[in-house]
Every structure is written in C-alpha cells, then in structure tokens.
Amino acid sequence: MLHDVLRGDFRAVARLITIVENESAEANSYLRALFPHTGRAFTVGVTGAPGSGKSTLVDRLAGAYRRRDNRVGIIAVDPTSPFSGGAILGDRIRMQSRSLDPGTFIRSMATRGSLGGLARATTDAVTVLDAAGFDIVLVETVGVGQDEVEVVRTAEAILVLLVPGMGDDIQAMKAGIMEIGDVFVINKSDHSGADRVEAEVNALIAMSNRSDGWKPSVVRTVASAGEGIDACVNAIEGFRQFQNASVVKRARQVHIQKERLLELVRSRVTRELLRDRQGVERLEQLAARVADRDVDPYSAADELLTLSRSLKDRREE
Ligand SMILES: Nc1nc2c(ncn2[C@@H]2O[C@H](COP(=O)(O)OP(=O)(O)OP(=O)(O)O)[C@@H](O)[C@H]2O)c(=O)[nH]1
Numbered sequence: 313m314l315h316d317v318l319r320g321d322f323r324a325v326a327r328l329i330t331i332v333e334n335e336s337a338e339a340n341s342y343l344r345a346l347f348p349h350t351g352r353a354f355t356v357g358v359t360g361a362p363g364s365g366k367s368t369l370v371d372r373l374a375g376a377y378r379r380r381d382n383r384v385g386i387i388a389v390d391p392t393s394p395f396s397g398g399a400i401l402g403d404r405i406r407m408q409s410r411s412l413d414p415g416t417f418i419r420s421m422a423t424r425g426s427l428g429g430l431a432r433a434t435t436d437a438v439t440v441l442d443a444a445g446f447d448i449v450l451v452e453t454v455g456v457g458q459d460e461v462e463v464v465r466t467a468e469a470i471l472v473l474l475v476p477g478m479g480d481d482i483q484a485m486k487a488g489i490m491e492i493g494d495v496f497v498i499n500k501s502d503h504s505g506a507d508r509v510e511a512e513v514n515a516l517i518a519m520s521n522r523s524d525g526w527k528p529s530v531v532r533t534v535a536s537a538g539e540g541i542d543a544c545v546n547a548i549e550g551f552r553q554f555q556n557a558s559v560v561k562r563a564r565q566v567h568i569q570k571e572r573l574l575e576l577v578r579s580r581v582t583r584e585l586l587r588d589r590q591g592v593e594r595l596e597q598l599a600a601r602v603a604d605r606d607v608d609p610y611s612a613a614d615e616l617l618t619l620s621r622s623l624k625d626r627r628e629e
Pocket residue numbers: 360361362363364365366367368369399406454499500501502503533534535536537
C-alpha cells in the first residue's frame with residue numbers, strides 16, 4: 313500500500329487516511345515510513361465562523377492552484393459531528409466542482425468519540441497527503457473553539473475568514489483566531505458592511521506585534537462568484553515567500569513540530585489509557601474520588617500517567 317500512496321493513488325491514500333484516523337495498530341509504522349517522503353507540501357488552514365464561506369473559498373482556491381499545475385489535497389474537518397453527517401455532505405456538494413478533478417483529493421474528517429485528538433488525526437492525514445505528492449493541502453475547519461484552533465495550528469499558513477456584519481464580534485474573537493491569521497479574507501464582500509470589517513481588521517493588525525514581523529494581508533472575496541480568488545492566492549504565496557526568505561521560517565517550523573509533538577504525546581497517553589478496560593475503569597474511579605474530594609486531581613493525574621505507561625509496556629511485551 314505504501315508504494316501506491318507514494319505514487320499518489322487516491323484509493324490507497326483514502327485507505328491509509330482511514331487507518332491513521334482510527335489509529336489502527338499499523339498506523340504508526342506506516343507514518344514512520346512515510347515521513348522521509350514528506351516536507352514538500354504547503355499546508356494552508358482555512359478557518360472562520362460557521363457559514364462564512366470556507367468550503368466555497370476552499371473549492372475556489374483549489375481551482376486556482378490546479379490552474380497553476382499544483383496537485384491539491386483538501387481536508388474538511390468537522391469537529392462537532394461524531395458521524396459523517398449533514399455538514400460533511402454539504403461540504404461535498406459545495407466542493408462538487410472539484411470532486412471530478414483527478415488532481416484534487418477531498419476528504420472529510422470528524423471526531424470519532426473521545427479517543428485520539430482531532431488535531432493529531434488531521435496532522436497525520438496531512439502527512440499522508442504530503443507523502444503522496446500533493447503540492448498544496450487545504451484544511452478547512454470551523455473556527456469557534458480551542459479544538460478548531462488546534463487543528464489549524466500546524467498549518468504553514470492560516471487564513472481567517474471574516475464576513476460583513478460581524479464587526480462587533482471581531483473584538484471578541486481577538487483572543488482566539490484573530491491572533492493566528494496570516495491572511496485575513498473578508499468573504500461575502502458583496503454584502504454591505506465589508507468596509508467596516510476591513511477597517512476593524514486593519515486596526516487590529518496595526519496594533520498587533522508579531523514576533524516574525526509579518527504584517528497579515530487583508531483581501532476581499534466573493535467566493536460564491538469567484539471574485540478575489542487570485543488576490544487571495546497571491547496573499548498566501550506572498551506569506552509563503554516571506555517565510556522562505558526570512559530567518560523566522562525555521563522558528564515557525566520548530567514551533568509547528570513542537571505543537572505536533574505535544575499533541576502526539578497527549579493523544580497517545582489518553583489513547584493508551586482509554587483503549588484498555590482497566591484504564592477506563594481507573595479513570596472513572598478516580599474521577600468519582602476527585603468529585604468526592606477524596607483525592608486531589610493532581611495525584612489522580614499522576615496515577616493515570618503511570619498507568620498509561622504500564623499499560624503500554626504490557627501491551628508491547
Ligand atoms: N453572498 C455570498 N454568499 C456566499 C459567499 N461565499 C459563500 N457564500 C454562500 O454562503 C453559504 C455558506 O457557504 P459555505 O462555503 O458552506 O460556508 P462554510 O464556512 O464552509 O460553512 P460550514 O462549513 O457549515 O461552517 C453558501 O450558501 C454559499 O453559497 C459570498 O462571497 N457571497
């Protein structure tokens with residue numbers, strides 16, 4: 313299967329993503345073998361409020377990159393839905409223009425229960441696409457909570473979508489996704505109020521002081537009509553060139569890998585614990601004891617960490 317993935321076979325890629333998503337036993341050995349073949353793809357995270365036009369924009373961006381002869385992978389993350397439900401079907405339909413294109417691979421991902429992190433699963437899926445030779449990987453996620461921010465945190469460029477009429481909300485969002493945007497896209501610019509959002513964003517950018525010295529770009533789009541797409545691609549590519557030319561690129565890469573490692577460790581510890589009945593039961597017992605104030609949470613966590621480790625050792629014996 314690895315050979316088929318490396319030559320970009322869509323069915324093999326889809327199968328391997330399912331394996332890594334479910335953290336099947338063989339997932340790690342596959343990922344290890346793929347790693348040396350990665351590092352070429354450029355990952356773009358696209359986040360924004362529900363309905364802001366992320367899927368529509370992603371579809372258009374994919375088209376623009378395809379015209380530049382790039383192979384494009386799309387991952388639509390749906391953190392809220394435990395099933396392949398309505399929202400994902402919606403994404404499929406809106407990305408229809410790409411779904412018949414042999415140079416575009418589209419995949420939806422949803423949280424499956426509480427095991428493993430969605431961010432971990434997404435990063436691993438990106439690894440598969442990277443190894444399979446996709447030049448650009450677009451990751452769509454709803455930007456409303458911490459989980460969603462985690463999902464895009466490992467992207468090399470982050471697009472934050474804003475829409476007219478949310479001027480007051482921008483201040484509220486400041487602490488979350490406003491801080492992570494490398495490019496701000498004011499979508500639905502055909503609606504009134506685009507000027508106001510743009511002014512708000514520019515004011516925030518003027519106040520911000522990024523350690524890498526990048527001044528985030530702001531572009532206006534009407535994704536549904538395909539307007540402003542080239543400007544958006546240029547903004548992404550502008551940031552990419554800025555990074556390539558600057559000494560901060562390595563710092564960002566190190567930062568990305570640090571986030572990724574932390575996520576891997578977190579998800580592994582949790583998974584080791586929860587895949588075993590003893591772990592699940594111990595968690596229940598300790599949670600009840602902490603609730604009764606019979607034990608403090610810090611000692612309980614220590615115990616769970618130790619248990620996770622010994623369960624892993626036992627399983628590997
Ligand atoms: N007027 C207008 N409508 C748009 C624009 N872009 C997208 N839409 C419409 O807005 C609706 C939502 O678009 P989506 O692309 O599904 O938005 P989304 O952010 O992916 O939505 P979720 O994934 O459900 O959070 C659709 O009906 C689109 O056709 C735009 O620029 N202008």
